[in-house]
Amino acid sequence: MLGPPDPEAKPDPDEHNLALQKLAFEVCVRINAVTPITPVSLVTLALLGTGGVAQTVPGVMLRLSNLLHDVARRDLPNTGLAELETAEGVARVLDALAANEVVDRFAEGSEAVYRIGPERELAAAYYRNSVIHFFVDPAIAELALIEAAEAGEHEDRVASFWRAAMQLRDLLKFEFFFPDRDAFRGELRRELAERDPNWEEKLARSADGAHELVKRSRPFSAHRVLRPFLEAYRVVADRLAQTPPDTVIDERGFLDACLGLGRQYQLQHRIHSAESVSKVLFETALKIADNRGLVHSTEPEIAQWRRVFADQVRATLRRIDAVEALAASRRAGLIE
Template structure:
């Protein structure tokens, strides 16, 4: 999986592949949990959607898509958080080896956030317990995803060589519970920056909402978001969890809102959004520099892989996870959606591609600023 994501040719899934796969199943790796989401009354939901369709101006039928989203949201809500996902999130976010105390320093406030959101933890595991985290680290070492160095004063654990994408697979099992929080943090910082540059110095609630919606639009091919009205409600809930806010409908001084971020128990934007935004940044940067009349997707993606490796070596991206073919393809899908790739003529295409790159670069800068806040506060 890792080599293919970095551009290698996919190996055929033939009989030899099946034999290798069967042999890999010989060892027990964790537990399987079965749970059921909230039931979906299909007949009632279809009637509601058809009634909405009659009042819609678009005329396009979206019943199947809306039902699928409803089902997926219920699956997400029923999916418990696993210790493996949380530990992978901590290690990927640091992208360096950590002692168990350093892992716990990230996991414990995250566990408090998970409890505040009323998300269940698989097996009722205590994510703040040192033994639970140590056992999880040992399991990840046994699976080859994490490596441990124990010849010094204390053991330290880090993502193994070429294992970032495998660790990301584990992390993504829980990423749906933290993406709204990550967007809320980034939107607050964006609104603070705008307010600090204004005469009034006030953060308007609409500015936070609009920035969150822009990020939602930017990442809509990566994450399964709620409908807009529900998303805005959840955004308000997330802001209240970040810090004490008397009334989210009123403007607040920029210094007070920045203080919310500085005093937050946990900041997640860099842990959640940075791998995706870094990958998008590579694609947008290369697209802005692209001047051929015809677009060769294979050649373009190959260049993105090469530049991604360069940026990794220069530490312009935080992790090897971001130089992934899958992430590049999704970023290119977004660019196509914005009509920045195929069959595009006109003198403004170069300008619009630069604006796209600038938009993502700004989001990356803000997420990196939140990473610095998390490190120093």
């Protein structure tokens, strides 16, 4: 029989810790929501999506145009972005980044060009990561729409979209502070309603409808926002799949092996981003795998589970490749 609480009872430490964790998480979500986007953070975000290819000032402005449009459309917090509306302002930001050895500048040809080389990607990522959270939800929407388009003829594409979106949220939960599930779904609904108020009907109708919704992304985000993380996850997932099921995994030795495999993949161009060959990202990927019972489990199905995990990561990277191809098509004028 329930009665009044015992005034002498001590508080449950587990409940107290959980409450503190929830409070800290909510604080982080709110801090993210008001962190202003700066010219430096937006320029590094744009340049890190070029694959290390040098850009002129007009080329950087082209890559910034849709980012600036998105910031204005969603009324995201920002400061000083008016500087990026002129060639002179963009050049000042690029030259400042070059002076601080974040960007490489080459001016011995007909005009100055700028790039973020492999050895500078981690430094540039520091600035990009301060605002990357604003673009994660649109990136997830792109990938989930592509996965929904791959659904079978008689499958429910809307259900496939939501399943894919929630799986990506779970995959990336140690990288980003996501709101609760209902709030996350609400944010994705608002994002897609901006593209088409009847997006669910369009998605349910055909795979072409899903592709059309993806093409309305402005800017395309998945390749420059999520690729570094997913490529690091691929290294860890592949290494786990290569590890015999009865092997006791030593974290330090495993991460060293991932660094070697990551460098191999980079040399083979199986991963695009030097930033992905990072022990910090590998540690997070291993944490995700451990959270799924893929590291220390002795279950007989562990080898199969690890292969499934690796397949999931590779399939996500394939969809990121598709988004990058769409971004290239837009720059070439093949799509709007």
